[in-house]
Amino acid sequence: MPACGLDFGTSNTALALPDGTVLPVSPGYSDPRLYRSVIFFPEDERDAYTGAPAISRYLEDPSGRFIQSVKSFLHSASFRATQIRGRTWLIEDLVALLLRRVREAAAPHTGGTAPESVVLGRPALFSSDAAADTLAEQRLRRAAESAGFTQIQFLIEPIAAALSYEAQLTRDELVLVADFGAGTTDLTLMRLGPSRRGNPDRRADVVGSTGVRIGGxxxxxxxxxxxxxxxxxxxxxxxxxxxxxxxxxxxxxxxxxxxxxxxxxxxxxxxxxxxxxxxxxxxxxxxxxxxxxxxxxxxxxxxxxxxxxxxxxxxxxxxxxxxxxxxxxxxxxxxxxxxxxxxACEPLLRELSEVTEGLLARCAGSGEVDAVFLTGGSSQIPAVRRLYTQRFGEARVRTRDAFTSVAEGLGRASASL
Known part of the structure; x- marks a missing residue:
């Protein structure tokens, strides 16, 4: 039974195999590894478009409903459903449509059978409210089940990014991972390296984790x-x-x-x-x-x-x-x-700094941070990178692929399935 890791993002979705290979689930797109997390319901057609085709169809004629950033509503109890062309679509239905299309797009690369087991990424915090955070994960699970996944495990996205970074390490390190998504930024302090790489359960290696609703x-x-x-x-x-x-x-x-x-x-x-x-x-x-x-x-x-x-x-x-x-x-x-x-972004940068310092304060006594791994689109903003180089020094700040590191790490985690 094929297994995979799936990074359902606010802007893009990506899927990776247990060896870390991120699959080209969006052929013809500028980066075929990224499946745009958008849906378009044209007024004059029965079918719904998803991914890059949804954008192309919308740009031809915007008449209809263009749905984007649906992940950002998962935690909202007030947003249960929406009416589209006379049908009630639960938020889980919209997410399931996207996940199903990505899962089906992976089938040609997994022996013709779409993956049924998945390690699914989630933010460290969908919401600071515990009930809202639980609601978001429950909705995401129901959506994954509706999309055809029968075995589902969750892994917070900064840990997945850490596993991607760990693949290149030749010595053990204490690493601060900052994953900048479109909707949230997640931070995790984690012990990584060759001596820990083969452990199927990495929970003991996580020193601390947090998140904030600041993203691209x-x-x-x-x-x-x-x-x-x-x-x-x-x-x-x-x-x-x-x-x-x-x-x-x-x-x-x-x-x-x-x-x-x-x-x-x-x-x-x-x-x-x-x-x-x-x-x-x-x-x-x-x-x-x-x-x-x-x-x-x-x-x-x-x-x-x-x-x-x-x-x-x-x-x-x-x-x-x-x-x-x-x-x-x-x-x-x-x-x-x-x-x-x-x-203009000073309030956001100040909040990112406060969240980072708060995590480090809660993890005081765990040792000196050896490296800071930045991933996600907003990690490329000079002021964001400068926030961390000034705090930790240029030599300790590392980056890899800004848009697929989380998917790669989720894929590696799926090897345990």
């Missing part, structure tokens, strides 16, 4: 908050219908939704549409009100945040960049400097 999506949101919200009417006012002299600011709940591309689609409802139409009629910034209307009602949030993410990536190697976005009545050509981006 929140860094993207800071670009939106500080550079782009004014282009969509932040700070503007509109006239209240029936009152010629009464004006109100753009509601904060609307602006707040613009900070999360996976939540923007949830405000495309009748009441919001009526508000946006009223704002177009009477806003003191009509061009910005028109841009806001098109962003929400034309379902352009994902396209905009792709441009934001691309600008963020460029700022990892450039001192400044221009964010260009031309869609409908939205005309953005914003110059963004790395210095401005880092200033």
């Amino acid at each position: 999506d929140r860094f993207d949101a800071e670009i939106m908050r500080h550079a782009l919200l004014p282009r969509f009417g932040a700070g503007s006012t509109y006239r209240v219908r029936g009152f010629s002299d009464k004006r109100l600011p753009v509601p904060q709940h609307v602006m707040a939704k613009l900070l999360s591309w996976h939540e923007m689609s949830f405000i495309r409802e009748k009441s919001t549409q009526e508000l946006l139409e009223l704002m177009q009629e009477s806003s003191d910034k009509p061009a910005e009100a028109a841009a806001l209307y098109d962003l929400v009602m034309d379902n352009l949030g994902y396209r905009l945040f792709r441009a934001i993410e691309a600008a963020k990536v460029r700022l990892s190697s450039e001192e400044e960049t221009t964010l260009d976005f031309e869609e409908a009545r939205i005309h953005l050509h914003e110059r963004i400097t790395r210095a401005d981006f880092e200033t």
